Amino acid sequence: MAAVVKRFFDSDLWWSFKRSPVTVLSAVVALVCIFGAALAPWIAPHDPFDLASLNLIDAFKPPVWAEDGVAEYLLGTDDQGRDVLSAIMYGARVSLLVGLSATAFATLVGVSVGLIAGYVGGAVDGLLMRICDIQLTFPSILVALLVDGVVRAVVPREVHDQIAIFVVIFAIGISEWPKFARTVRGSTLVERNKEYVQAARVIGVPKLRIMATHVLPNVVGPVLVVATLNLGLAILSEATLSFLGVGVPPTQPSLGTLIRIGNDFLFSGEWWITIFPGVALVAMVLSVNLLGDWLRDALNPKLR
Amino acid sequence: MFAFVISRILQAIPVLLTVSLISFAMFAYVGDPVAIMLGQDFTEAQRDALVRDLGLDQPFWVQFAEFVGNAVQGQFGLSYRLSRPVAELIAERAPATLELAFCAAVLSLAIGVPMGVYTGLYRNSWLSRFFLTFSLVGVSLPTFLIGILLILVFAVWLGWLPSFGRGDTVQIGWWSTGFLTWSGIKALILPSITLGLFQLTLIMRLVRAEMMEVLRSDYIKFARARGLPNRVVHFGHALKNTLVPVITIVGLQLGAIIAFAIVTETVFQWPGMGLLFIQSVGVADIPVMSAYLLLIAVVFVTINLIVDLLYYAVDPRLRIGRGKGGH
Amino acid sequence: MSNAVPLLQVKNLRVEFPTRRGTLVALDDVSFQIAPGEVLGVVGESGAGKSMTGAAIIGLLEPPGRIAKGEILLDGRRIDNLRYEQMRRIRGKEIGAIFQDPLTTLNPLYTVGRQLVETMTTHLPINPAEARKRAIGWLEMVGIPAAAQRIDSYPHEFSGGMRQRVVIALALCAEPRLIVADEPTTALDVSIQAQVIALLKRLAREKGTAMMLVTHDMGVIAETADRVAVMYAGRIAEIGPVREVVKHANHPYSAGLMASIPPLDRRVERLAQIDGAMPRLSAIPKGCAYNPRCPRVFDKCREVRPDLMPAGTTEAACWLYETEAARG
Numbered sequence: 001m002a003a004v005v006k007r008f009f010d011s012d013l014w015w016s017f018k019r020s021p022v023t024v025l026s027a028v029v030a031l032v033c034i035f036g037a038a039l040a041p042w043i044a045p046h047d048p049f050d051l052a053s054l055n056l057i058d059a060f061k062p063p064v065w066a067e068d069g070v071a072e073y074l075l076g077t078d079d080q081g082r083d084v085l086s087a088i089m090y091g092a093r094v095s096l097l098v099g100l101s102a103t104a105f106a107t108l109v110g111v112s113v114g115l116i117a118g119y120v121g122g123a124v125d126g127l128l129m130r131i132c133d134i135q136l137t138f139p140s141i142l143v144a145l146l147v148d149g150v151v152r153a154v155v156p157r158e159v160h161d162q163i164a165i166f167v168v169i170f171a172i173g174i175s176e177w178p179k180f181a182r183t184v185r186g187s188t189l190v191e192r193n194k195e196y197v198q199a200a201r202v203i204g205v206p207k208l209r210i211m212a213t214h215v216l217p218n219v220v221g222p223v224l225v226v227a228t229l230n231l232g233l234a235i236l237s238e239a240t241l242s243f244l245g246v247g248v249p250p251t252q253p254s255l256g257t258l259i260r261i262g263n264d265f266l267f268s269g270e271w272w273i274t275i276f277p278g279v280a281l282v283a284m285v286l287s288v289n290l291l292g293d294w295l296r297d298a299l300n301p302k303l304r
Numbered sequence: 305m306f307a308f309v310i311s312r313i314l315q316a317i318p319v320l321l322t323v324s325l326i327s328f329a330m331f332a333y334v335g336d337p338v339a340i341m342l343g344q345d346f347t348e349a350q351r352d353a354l355v356r357d358l359g360l361d362q363p364f365w366v367q368f369a370e371f372v373g374n375a376v377q378g379q380f381g382l383s384y385r386l387s388r389p390v391a392e393l394i395a396e397r398a399p400a401t402l403e404l405a406f407c408a409a410v411l412s413l414a415i416g417v418p419m420g421v422y423t424g425l426y427r428n429s430w431l432s433r434f435f436l437t438f439s440l441v442g443v444s445l446p447t448f449l450i451g452i453l454l455i456l457v458f459a460v461w462l463g464w465l466p467s468f469g470r471g472d473t474v475q476i477g478w479w480s481t482g483f484l485t486w487s488g489i490k491a492l493i494l495p496s497i498t499l500g501l502f503q504l505t506l507i508m509r510l511v512r513a514e515m516m517e518v519l520r521s522d523y524i525k526f527a528r529a530r531g532l533p534n535r536v537v538h539f540g541h542a543l544k545n546t547l548v549p550v551i552t553i554v555g556l557q558l559g560a561i562i563a564f565a566i567v568t569e570t571v572f573q574w575p576g577m578g579l580l581f582i583q584s585v586g587v588a589d590i591p592v593m594s595a596y597l598l599l600i601a602v603v604f605v606t607i608n609l610i611v612d613l614l615y616y617a618v619d620p621r622l623r624i625g626r627g628k629g630g631h
Numbered sequence: 632m633s634n635a636v637p638l639l640q641v642k643n644l645r646v647e648f649p650t651r652r653g654t655l656v657a658l659d660d661v662s663f664q665i666a667p668g669e670v671l672g673v674v675g676e677s678g679a680g681k682s683m684t685g686a687a688i689i690g691l692l693e694p695p696g697r698i699a700k701g702e703i704l705l706d707g708r709r710i711d712n713l714r715y716e717q718m719r720r721i722r723g724k725e726i727g728a729i730f731q732d733p734l735t736t737l738n739p740l741y742t743v744g745r746q747l748v749e750t751m752t753t754h755l756p757i758n759p760a761e762a763r764k765r766a767i768g769w770l771e772m773v774g775i776p777a778a779a780q781r782i783d784s785y786p787h788e789f790s791g792g793m794r795q796r797v798v799i800a801l802a803l804c805a806e807p808r809l810i811v812a813d814e815p816t817t818a819l820d821v822s823i824q825a826q827v828i829a830l831l832k833r834l835a836r837e838k839g840t841a842m843m844l845v846t847h848d849m850g851v852i853a854e855t856a857d858r859v860a861v862m863y864a865g866r867i868a869e870i871g872p873v874r875e876v877v878k879h880a881n882h883p884y885s886a887g888l889m890a891s892i893p894p895l896d897r898r899v900e901r902l903a904q905i906d907g908a909m910p911r912l913s914a915i916p917k918g919c920a921y922n923p924r925c926p927r928v929f930d931k932c933r934e935v936r937p938d939l940m941p942a943g944t945t946e947a948a949c950w951l952y953e954t955e956a957a958r959g
Binding site for chain 3: 521522523525526527528529530531532533534536540541544545548618619620621
């Protein structure tokens with residue numbers, strides 16, 4: 001293990017990381033977002049879900065630096081007197097959770113399909129890739145919307161509210177797997193024709209083992225890059241769905257939900273209710289995207 | 305040439321059929337249209353009559369054939385929510401979406417391609433770094449947030465531009481256009497920027513990456529070794545080769561604009577197809593959803609066909625019979 | 632040949648690549664000249680710096696590579712420190728280039744005619760119609776059948792060998808006085824290599840064009856070159872008339888290289904081989920770079936790096952000839 005750690009700090013990856021201040025900064029921002037979100041119940045100044053603690057007198061307080069700001073509510077409060085900062089931390093939790101789960105789901109489906117298509121080849125490959133092509137024709141947000149709409153039509157409303165978060169994860173995951181499948185299939189085809197894989201086949205290593213021991217490790221790099229870049233996209237998709245009012249239920253507001261709610265107060269001048277969750281969302285996605293960009297460049301030295 | 309077009313059209317048919325099948329499956333099996341259309345009070349006889357009217361007693365394939373037949377004629381049934389023919393609803397709203405998408409597409413291409421070329425050529429200039437940072441923000445900013453920010457600044461704070469709707473429109477036959485009135489044009493500005501910005505940054509990054517790839521190629525090095533001026537090397541040799549792969553993705557992106565219009569239309573309460581769709585998803589208005597899905601599929605297939613034709617025009621390697629086996 | 636006025640002079644050329652682990656010296660103290668009309672063959676293993684030398688001469692070193700020291704002179708005029716635009720006017724016009732892989736050196740989207748015409752109109756005071764006429768002439772000259780029809784074909788419509796002929800036409804069409812040919816036949820089928828080399832040799836002779844022919848094929852060198860430079864680890868190990876170097880190589884490395892060519896006039900049981908491998912640029916040994924592999928190594932070789940010195944009928948960078956050099 002220590003050897004692995006040492007190898008990491010010795011690697012080009014770590015070197016290129018240290019050399020890019022933007023990457024280091026985005027890693028810091030990403031970590032702040034992750035910790036702020038994960039530890040929300042313990043470090044958030046208020047509990048936005050504790051209805052008893054809400055006081056309508058505190059409603060529409062601007063951020064602390066504005067004229068009527070109160071130190072108690074750093075980023076102000078919304079129409080119900082909820083602390084915006086705390087709501088953001090809880091919201092980021094939902095956003096991250098959905099983003100990560102959806103990406104994990106898409107990775108799982110995409111990698112499996114890609115491996116099978118690339119390794120088995122023939123008609124199976126043709127069919128799977130055709131499905132990929134057809135789905136890739138449609139923007140992922142549209143696929144997610146359709147999946148969500150269908151589920152909404154199939155299950156009764158009360159049930160839907162309970163499973164809404166899983167529906168969103170499923171919808172976003174399903175909308176993004178083809179990219180993984182494409183990537184993995186491409187790498188698999190390259191690996192499959194390499195001599196060492198041919199050799200393994202000649203000496204009779206079973207197909208499944210060849211895939212697991214020889215092919216899979218070689219597609220980890222590209223998959224990692226696609227996954228990181230897709231995480232940003234998944235978070236955005238969730239926010240968009242929630243903004244459109246078809247995402248996570250209002251009882252578990254994500255950043256997108258907060259922005260949608262705040263949007264109603266934009267014209268009356270209470271801009272902070274919607275802008276701060278927006279800033280948090282952008283900070284999160286931007287840092288993830290920057291990390292993804294860096295990872296892609298670092299793992300693909302040809303493009304440097 | 306002719307054979308090429310025909311083969312491409314034939315290839316598009318399975319895609320359209322698959323989408324129709326999904327669309328039909330949604331239409332036929334998701335929710336219970338009979339229950340929805342009849343409301344609370346009905347007799348068994350009324351129910352049976354409706355089932356027969358809708359053809360729901362027929363076998364699956366017959367129903368599907370009928371669905372496709374109707375779809376080809378532009379008939380998608382009645383909207384559950386509005387009780388009006390879906391085709392009529394869509395036709396009413398299509399001009400709004402298409403005009404918006406057109407403006408956004410023009411905007412993203414006219415700015416995105418030159419920016420991509422510039423940043424690809426002058427990788428280390430400060431302007432390139434600025435463009436790149438800008439593009440990264442553009443990719444990370446969700447469309448709806450861009451819209452909200454623009455509304456906040458230009459509508460709420462400055463009061464220069466309207467924040468919702470199309471302004472005054474002029475009716476030309478069945479087409480309503482916002483291009484002919486001052487308020488219509490003003491109303492188009494913010495939504496177009498909102499919708500185009502993401503595609504703009506995407507196109508820019510794509511063109512840049514492709515340009516850099518091409519600039520490393522042997523034929524560019526050889527063009528330099530032949531002493532051709534930079535202008536010729538960059539804009540003659542490099543740019544043309546860059547366009548080959550860029551055309552495909554840009555084509556798909558332009559199709560995506562129509563789909564992404566859903567979000568922009570929601571933010572700006574733009575009375576287009578996207579707004580209609582999102583309102584339908586909220587209440588599970590299946591006929592509208594399946595019609596919209598088919599419509600988008602047709603748009604994409606059409607764009608794909610145009611892209612293929614462009615490819616054919618740009619890349620001589622496609623013009624020769626494929627029998628020769630690549631290079 | 633060596634007392635003619637040199638067309639190209641390379642003096643103490645040093646090319647460096649700054650990397651994160653320190654600066655790599657790709658070429659070190661490389662000096663040679665090419666007389667007008669002369670063919671200089673450059674041989675050596677991959678990574679010896681042959682192609683790098685060519686790239687430095689045409690001013691197209693891949694960044695971050697750069698010329699750190701030394702001079703390159705064309706007709707006595709320094710060209711290594713010219714600005715991009717000034718150097719561009721020399722490329723193609725004064726110095727033509729031929730690259731290794733004809734499949735990738737032609738722009739796939741333009742007809743060969745267009746590529747020839749643009750090269751000529753860039754450098755010569757002629758109009759496109761005239762350039763097109765000459766382009767057909769060039770295609771005929773390089774042996775493309777039915778040139779008048781083929782001029783409007785795209786590169787992918789030609790075979791590899793035919794494409795390399797087009798590349799040769801492109802390199803020669805502005806009538807440069809020097810051609811830098813970087814492994815012009817390596818990517819071709821063996822059966823076509825000889826044809827292309829013969830063509831190149833004939834055209835160079837007819838037009839009086841000098842040539843720097845980079846290759847690792849000794850057969851090509853023996854047949855084509857007037858003089859030959861043997862490179863090893865970024866330096867010139869030996870340089871001299873081609874007959875002398877092939878028949879009586881003085882540097883132990885060139886001797887080993889020549890001994891590894893199968894002779895045609897007799898059967899040998901086993902070809903000679905040189906043990907070990909060329910060092911990486913990051914690990915060039917102290918003293919003579921060849922010393923760990925040299926069969927005739929002695930103490931001085933491990934300590935001090937030898938420069939080129941007269942050695943019989945050639946010049947060799949080898950301490951074996953020190954006394955001879957001192958004797959004058």
